[in-house]
Amino acid sequence: MSRSMLLVACVFSLALASVVSSxxxxxxxxxxxxxxxxxxxxxxxxxxxxxxxxxxxxxxxxxxxxxxxxxxxxxxxxxxxxxxxxxxxxxxxxxxxxxxxxxxxxxxxxxxxxxxxxxxxxxxxxxxxxxxxxxxxxxxxxPRHGKNYPFPKPDKEVPIVFGEWWNASIAAVDIQGLTTGLGPNLSNAFTINGKPGDLYPCPEKDTFKLKVKPDNVYLLRLINAALNNQLFFKIANHNLTVVAIDAIYTEPYSTEVVVSAPGQTVDVLFIANKAPKSYYMAIQPYSSSVAPFDNTTGTAIIEYEGSTSSLKPEMPILPPFNDTPTAHKFYSNLTSPLHQVTDLPLQVDERLFITIGMSMSPCGIGIGSKTNTTCLGPNGMRFSANMNGLSFQMPTKMSILQAAWSGAHKGVFTADFPSHPLVTFDYTNISNVFNKAFMVTQKSTSVKKIPFNSSVEIVFQNTAIMGMENHPIHLHGYDFYVLAMGFGNFNHIQDVNKFNLFNPQKRNTISVPAGGWAVIRFRADNPGTWVMHCHLETHLSWGLGTVLVVEEGPTPFYKLPPPPSDYPQC
Missing domain, CATH: 2.60.40.420 (Cupredoxins -  blue copper proteins)
Structure with missing residues (x-):
């Protein structure tokens, strides 16, 4: 067989193997x-x-x-x-x-x-x-058939999903928060796999239990599905090894405590190598702001096979709710395996500097079909949130993607989202709290157009206008590298020296430190309209977001086909 024929045969075999494994x-x-x-x-x-x-x-x-x-x-x-x-x-x-x-x-x-x-x-x-x-x-x-995890194969894999529970109609809670302008009432409990655990009233049948075998290795797939709370997670008397975040493998990272923001996932290995009895896994909030929060603790039980102990499960000592140093250490110490960092752009085509934070807006706007003339917020206004001084308002006429694809964007969105803040100021100086010059923001459906295949760098800068807190920012359609995180105002000269261009972590949701900043970088090679927003649900409804409209590429592979026949219309 000639070399060319052998090459064709190999390519065909690989393609066939791919089809068979799909x-x-x-x-x-x-x-x-x-x-x-x-x-x-x-x-x-x-x-x-x-x-x-x-x-x-x-x-x-x-x-x-x-x-x-x-x-x-x-x-x-x-x-x-x-x-x-x-x-x-x-x-x-x-x-x-x-x-x-x-x-x-x-x-x-x-x-x-x-x-x-x-x-x-x-x-x-x-x-x-x-x-x-x-x-x-x-x-x-x-992984595909025949592919292995880059860590020891676990004996069992278990999804562990964090959530919140309200003793009320969610629709009613939502309407109440929108009409008053103050946001929804606090949840009544946190849940693990849908169950609050036995630290709340009526725990019978409301506690998730995981039975484990001594010395077995377990892959816990932690998912923070809570609406408005970042959460500390811990298992009493057990260490954890982080092996992936947001479906991206990491360098193994040993820790006693995990913190995750709404939207983030963390895969951890734990070995059932302790005394054969029962242990609590527990979650409670990490809250970096002065706003009220659900300060309760959700639990589940890990029960060793063969345990004969009748004692109550051992409880982990969780960090204080405002333990920013512990949260920042976890968020910033994660890294990628070196061989995995193959698509990090080293040159930048598009630079965005985006301030994020809370603000105020006049009543009667930003609340869907409902209107009112008075709100219960400061100065008779309603709470809102913004990026670069603009508070995002969803369209109602048609989706942004349909408008962009069809060219009928007039009255749906404007492509004028600023690459830098409308006003420059001392972003994290607490003397600017409730400064009227920066506090009131306008509502808009302003998007940012991004040229196809351009390398994009975004600096997210937290602000102190309405107090400081950690904001988890999620970008649809992409993973991105996290080059650095820090506190205070980002310095375009000094802080560049902190960039990790060697083995930065990669994820789809980044927790921007309270009173600080974070820098991400990615290549815009996925055409479409991708919303970028805070994953605290209240903040998204208040307008903490925008949309990146990534233009189509030169070949059919980088162009969007027409919408499906059952595509929902407004």
Missing amino acids: SAVEHTLIVKNRFLRRLCSEQEVTVVNGSMPGPVIRVREGDSLTVHVVNQSPVNISLHWHGLFQRRSGWADGAAYVTQCPIVPGSSYTYKFNITDQRGTLWWHSHKSMSRATVYGAFIIH
Whole structure:
């Protein structure tokens, strides 16, 4: 056989192996209301396939996925596949009013997309106001057949999903928060796999239990699906090894405590090598602001096989709720394996400097179809949030993606999001708290256009206008490298020396330090309209976001096909 024929045969064999190892996976998700009992009382909630969390979706890298979503609930729904790239399938991203209009009650929509160049723990959730409080689930991407994890194979893998629970109608809580302008009431409990644990009232059947075998290794796929709280996680008397974040492998990182923000996932290994009894795994908030928060503790139980102890499970000592040093140490110490850093842009084409923080807006705007003339916030205004002084307002006429794809963007969005703040000031100086010169922001649907294949660097700068807190910023459609994080005002000369261009961590949601900054970098090679927003649900509803409109490339592979026939309309 000639060398050319041998090469063709090898290429064909590889292609055939790829096809054989890939599958077409199909799911049907029924969104419907039902009564669930938690904390001593029943509450009507919107759930998927009758459960909270909803079903775990399991696929392999290379698979194609079809998900039929049938909305039998009384609320509008849009499902987002958090962390999935959606290459050439932006119509399936599921961000309400950004990539699609919501699925209205009594209708359905079929999401179709491929699983390309991704493996690990992600998740899915509603992307329509507070409905994701009960509409969420794990999304697990296993490696291709024949591929192994770059860490010891665990004996068992377990999704551990953090959430919040309200003793009230989520729709009513949402409306209350929007109409008053103060945000929703605090949750009543935190949950682990949908259950609050036995530190709350009526714990019977409301505590998740994981039975473990001595000396076995467990991969816990931690998912923070809480709406408005970053969370510390700990297992009593056990060490953990972080092996992945946001479906990206990391250099193994040993720790006693994990902190995660809403939207983030953390894969940890733990070895059941302690005395054979019961131990609590526990979550409680990391809160860096002065705003009220749900200061309770959710628990689950790890129970060793063969345990005969009748004692109460051992409780871990969790960090104080305001332990920013511990949170920052965890967030900033994660790194990537060196061989994995193959696509980090070393030159930058597009530089954005984006301030993020809280603000105020006049009443009667930014609250959907409802209007009012008085609010309960300071000076009779409503709380809002902004990027670069603009508070993002979702369109209602059509989705941003449909408007951009069809060229009918007039009246839907404007492509004038500023690359730098509208006003320059001492961003983290607490003397600027409630400074009226910076406090009031305007509502707009302003997006930023990004040339195809350009390398993009974004500096996120926290502000102190309405107090300082840690903001988890999520970018749809992309993973990005985190070059550095720090406190105070970002210095364009000195802080560049802190950039890690060697083995930076990579993820899709970055926690920008309270009173500080973070720098990310990525290549814009995935055309579409990708919302970039704070994953604290209250802050998103208040306007802490914008949309990056990445232009199409020169070949059909980098162009978006037409929307599907059942694409929801506004």
